[in-house]
Amino acid sequence: MQDRIFHSICFGFIFGILLRSFLFVDFYLIILFSVIAFSLFLFFTLISKNNWGIIFSIFIFAFFLGIFRFNMVDVSAPSVFESRVGQKVTLSGIVADEPSVGENNQKLTVQGLALDSLKARPFPATKILATANLGQYFKYGDEVKISGKLEKPENFMTDQGKVFDYINYLRKDGIYYVMNYATPEIISRGNGNFIRSALFSLKEKFLEKMNLAIRSPESLLMGGLILGEKASFSSEMRQKFIDTGTIHIVALSGYNVTIIAEWIMKLFSKAPYVTQNFGIGAGIFTIFLFVLMTGASSTAIRAGIMATLALIARATGRNYDVARALILAGVFMILLNPFVLVYDVSFQLSFIATVAVIFFTPRIEKYFLWVTPHFKLRDIVSVTCAVYIFVLPFILYKMGNLSIVALPANILILAFIPFTMGLGFLTGFIGLISYILAAPLGFISYIFLRYELGVISFFANMPFASFSIPNFPLLVILAIYAWFIYKLFGRSIKSFFTEF
Numbered sequence: 001m002q003d004r005i006f007h008s009i010c011f012g013f014i015f016g017i018l019l020r021s022f023l024f025v026d027f028y029l030i031i032l033f034s035v036i037a038f039s040l041f042l043f044f045t046l047i048s049k050n051n052w053g054i055i056f057s058i059f060i061f062a063f064f065l066g067i068f069r070f071n072m073v074d075v076s077a078p079s080v081f082e083s084r085v086g087q088k089v090t091l092s093g094i095v096a097d098e099p100s101v102g103e104n105n106q107k108l109t110v111q112g113l114a115l116d117s118l119k120a121r122p123f124p125a126t127k128i129l130a131t132a133n134l135g136q137y138f139k140y141g142d143e144v145k146i147s148g149k150l151e152k153p154e155n156f157m158t159d160q161g162k163v164f165d166y167i168n169y170l171r172k173d174g175i176y177y178v179m180n181y182a183t184p185e186i187i188s189r190g191n192g193n194f195i196r197s198a199l200f201s202l203k204e205k206f207l208e209k210m211n212l213a214i215r216s217p218e219s220l221l222m223g224g225l226i227l228g229e230k231a232s233f234s235s236e237m238r239q240k241f242i243d244t245g246t247i248h249i250v251a252l253s254g255y256n257v258t259i260i261a262e263w264i265m266k267l268f269s270k271a272p273y274v275t276q277n278f279g280i281g282a283g284i285f286t287i288f289l290f291v292l293m294t295g296a297s298s299t300a301i302r303a304g305i306m307a308t309l310a311l312i313a314r315a316t317g318r319n320y321d322v323a324r325a326l327i328l329a330g331v332f333m334i335l336l337n338p339f340v341l342v343y344d345v346s347f348q349l350s351f352i353a354t355v356a357v358i359f360f361t362p363r364i365e366k367y368f369l370w371v372t373p374h375f376k377l378r379d380i381v382s383v384t385c386a387v388y389i390f391v392l393p394f395i396l397y398k399m400g401n402l403s404i405v406a407l408p409a410n411i412l413i414l415a416f417i418p419f420t421m422g423l424g425f426l427t428g429f430i431g432l433i434s435y436i437l438a439a440p441l442g443f444i445s446y447i448f449l450r451y452e453l454g455v456i457s458f459f460a461n462m463p464f465a466s467f468s469i470p471n472f473p474l475l476v477i478l479a480i481y482a483w484f485i486y487k488l489f490g491r492s493i494k495s496f497f498t499e500f
Contacts (some may be wrong), residue, residue, distance in 0.1 A: 008055050012062030014341065016063040018341060019066075040060070087150060093113045096127060110130055130144075142186050201290075203227065239460075242401060244403055246413060279370040306329070380411070
């Protein structure tokens, strides 16, 4: 009974968030149905003694609780800014995140906005994404004054022919306005959170020392592998990652973090006088270190949680307990930011990939017994195939890109990713102490990185390496994942409805 109540609360809340992501529900309607659901709960608990009635009333109550939670965060932008859309304005605020530096410009997320033309208090929750030239150096916590034309973001067409929902992509982070060709001016520094400032400063010094020991463009790949840094990649290089289905290795997802954490766990577990729990702890510490080195961003934290759950499941085999933890972690993340359920592709991919690692990989491992177990190659191949099969329908629908060479490219690369990431961490940390000591490690890292870039370039240059499917049917995607769910969880679902 407790298990059914747990799942009813979690999935009721998730479905409420899902519905509210597409449809507006009036506040008074939420109150009405919540009262009805609570009344039904009391009736079925105290009078009718009907277990299914209890489950149903709990589900409905959680459903409208999810709608209510979405309504709480779905606030309108301040009218003082709305009335100035399309006009040139001067704003002041604090750089609320690490600047994203690209090839030709840099993007600043500025929060706590105040209009200089009005002697009014700033709006703490209001954010703007400002695009500026590369001339000045900005960092998290800078107080800036920005001049430019205030605009609302617009959706655009991708190279694959898909409409990218840029409005809601920014909206999930609380950004309602953009300012292109902005002119920023630094007023003061050091106004951000002390802990985040220290983490970003450590990350900056780490990358600086690592880049001294590893030359570009290999250093860019290393930054992407261990810290998710991909803003500095050229558009041509980024397209190669997409065409070969390897973009995930330079993204903050739980997939590649799980691979290196599991590799470290197995490495420690095989050492003399070391228990399995110590190996698991070493893997989790690696994930924790990864989250810290990325500046503890919300995306990195989500990836770290997913990787930790996948690691524990793979190490202990207690998939049922980890499944509950995975559901609870997903609900907690959605509770903190309801927009991530529908509008955050990185969250969706991390969740799907984690499900594949935990539940789908054990089903297909028997087909890869012919692969050598040395250097964890068999595990890497089976995990890679499981994740690729599981996320492919989602990628086809969301991104409209099908890579024919993704599977061989990933297998040839991922076998070396744990070594490469480990060398990258060592190069950066030792570089903080001495460049001379870091240089040999940097050279070895360069060899691995050169190989990996060579594999990506080789497959990307093959004829028909990938092609676009801009309008992959949603019904087909739903049918595929319904079949996946049935094959993986069919018995659990059946027992949920038949046994009491």
